[in-house]
Amino acid sequence: MSAELISDTSRADIDRWVNKYPAEQKQSAVMAALRIVQDQNGGHLTQELMDAVAGYLQMPAINVYEVATFYSMYEHKPQGKHKLCVCTNISCMLRNSKQVVDHLEDKLGIGFGEITEDGLFSLKEVECLGACVNAPVMQVGEHYHEHLDPEKIDKLLDELRKEG
Numbered sequence: 001m002s003a004e005l006i007s008d009t010s011r012a013d014i015d016r017w018v019n020k021y022p023a024e025q026k027q028s029a030v031m032a033a034l035r036i037v038q039d040q041n042g043g044h045l046t047q048e049l050m051d052a053v054a055g056y057l058q059m060p061a062i063n064v065y066e067v068a069t070f071y072s073m074y075e076h077k078p079q080g081k082h083k084l085c086v087c088t089n090i091s092c093m094l095r096n097s098k099q100v101v102d103h104l105e106d107k108l109g110i111g112f113g114e115i116t117e118d119g120l121f122s123l124k125e126v127e128c129l130g131a132c133v134n135a136p137v138m139q140v141g142e143h144y145h146e147h148l149d150p151e152k153i154d155k156l157l158d159e160l161r162k163e164g
């Protein structure tokens, strides 16, 4: 049964979100549930995990797929350990996000949608991260890195490499 794919820890996390909503609206926890099982799976979703979430929240699988394919934080193929999400939207573009992208591509030897050979980094182009005032911006995990320039990027990559 697909719901068994969800670990006990993930179930406990999902239940915390489910409990924030009225009992008959547990599907409101779908975004949190997808994030939780994605983390459980090392950074990407699978059809089986989406089906498991649908089963766990007692909602049609198609509704889970709609959410999972609409929002850019959900991944459908393996990612690097550190997912570098670079905003190229208007404010970042005007503040030279192209330099950020070029520098990252040059340093990592990958383009958008690719993973470094060591599996450490993947590069993703994203829409506005809501931090335009500090453009250009990149999100790595739960952290925003702002006012980016090549020097800051090099420092960050070194730190992330040390983390492994």
Ligand code: FES
Pocket (backbone or CB within 6 Å): 087, 088, 089, 090, 091, 092, 093, 127, 128, 129, 130, 131, 132, 135, 136, 137
């Ligand atoms: S345009 Fe990049 S954070 Fe808004």
